[in-house]
Amino acid sequence: MNASDRPRFAPDWLELRERADAAARAPELLRPLRERLSAQPAEAGPDGSTQGLVIRDLGCGTGSMGRWLAVRLPGPQHWILHDHDPLLLEHAGARMPVTAADGTPVEATTARGDLADLSAADLAGTSLVTASALLDLLTREEVEDLAEACVGAGCPVLLALSVAGRVELTPSDPLDAEIAEAFNDHQRRTDQGRALLGPDAIAAAVAAFERRGATVLVRSSPWRLGCVESALIAEWLRGWVGAAHAQRPELAPEAVAYLRRRLEECAAGDLNVEVYHTDLLALPRPVSGSA
Numbered sequence: 009m010n011a012s013d014r015p016r017f018a019p020d021w022l023e024l025r026e027r028a029d030a031a032a033r034a035p036e037l038l039r040p041l042r043e044r045l046s047a048q049p050a051e052a053g054p055d056g057s058t059q060g061l062v063i064r065d066l067g068c069g070t071g072s073m074g075r076w077l078a079v080r081l082p083g084p085q086h087w088i089l090h091d092h093d094p095l096l097l098e099h100a101g102a103r104m105p106v107t108a109a110d111g112t113p114v115e116a117t118t119a120r121g122d123l124a125d126l127s128a129a130d131l132a133g134t135s136l137v138t139a140s141a142l143l144d145l146l147t148r149e150e151v152e153d154l155a156e157a158c159v160g161a162g163c164p165v166l167l168a169l170s171v172a173g174r175v176e177l178t179p180s181d182p183l184d185a186e187i188a189e190a191f192n193d194h195q196r197r198t199d200q201g202r203a204l205l206g207p208d209a210i211a212a213a214v215a216a217f218e219r220r221g222a223t224v225l226v227r228s229s230p231w232r233l234g235c236v237e238s239a240l241i242a243e244w245l246r247g248w249v250g251a252a253h254a255q256r257p258e259l260a261p262e263a264v265a266y267l268r269r270r271l272e273e274c275a276a277g278d279l280n281v282e283v284y285h286t287d288l289l290a291l292p293r294p295v296s297g298s299a
Contacts, residue, residue, distance in 0.1 A: 019099055024240050027237075029076070033076060036227050038080055041136070041164065044164050044291055063077075063087050063135060064088045064134055065090060066138070069140070071104055071116075074116065077166075081109055082110040084108065084112040089101060089104075090119050092121065097120060126154075128157045130157070131157055137166075143209045143288070144209040146204070148212050154213075159220040159293075169285040169287065170209050170288065172230075173192045174188075176284075177279065177282075179279075190252035191251050192207050193256070197255065210226065214288065222293070225290075228287075232280075233280065234280045235278075235279075235280075238277065
């Protein structure tokens with residue numbers, strides 16, 4: 009995937025959703041992840057000292073995944089933050105935690121580029137590959153390439169917050185299902201020659217990793233939003249309905265009226281939204297010579 013083909017996300021949107029993302033991520037996957045990481049041999053740095061965990065965050069955005077995960081894993085840790093957007097990398101690198109769950113140091117460096125550039129050889133010595141809200145933006149070929157690289161390196165993978173294609177709004181509206189269907193079609197669109205997986209990404213990833221012998225664990229990670237998150241709901245609504253309208257222009261003017269109704273309910277504190285996501289942990293067999 010070329011950098012010019014990747015969607016760009018405004019830092020304001022990523023900041024707005026960070027608290028909801030943190031609340032949604034599946035903590036049940038942390039125990040098997042910690043067990044796997046604790047069984048891996050410590051990597052030695054250039055000076056012969058113990059380097060600790062080496063974690064690559066793909067499509068890191070403003071670094072919310074690192075801020076959530078680094079303090080939940082024992083260290084020491086060295087994070088490599090990957091993104092094609094230099095502005096987002098600047099945000100991410102400046103705001104990483106400095107200590108891990110056990111008080112040991114956390115360090116971070118940034119790397120501008122895309123996951124398509126990573127091979128099994130590039131991942132040698134990597135303890136964990138992680139990403140958040142990225143998997144559903146990939147094509148089937150890109151998911152296969154990611155699985156091939158990670159399994160080839162024997163590297164665990166934690167992929168959080170992939171869209172599941174299901175949304176529940178309370179109170180309901182007669183147009184909910186049609187908007188949701190159009191949005192899901194938009195997530196599966198072909199964009200600049202790339203057929204995006206959207207809600208089908210989790211199934212594709214499970215198949216890709218399991219076919220290569222990895223153990224795969226999947227857990228639900230929904231946003232559950234109420235009046236406290238009204239600013240996030242309003243912004244999400246604009247994007248959700250806007251994508252549905254872009255996919256099916258014939259929805260206008262119904263979509264315009266629907267958005268107006270929903271925003272009014274949101275402003276009044278009368279709208280609750282559940283946006284379903286899925287978290288995936290893939291545990292490849294260790295490569296020869298590792299734990």
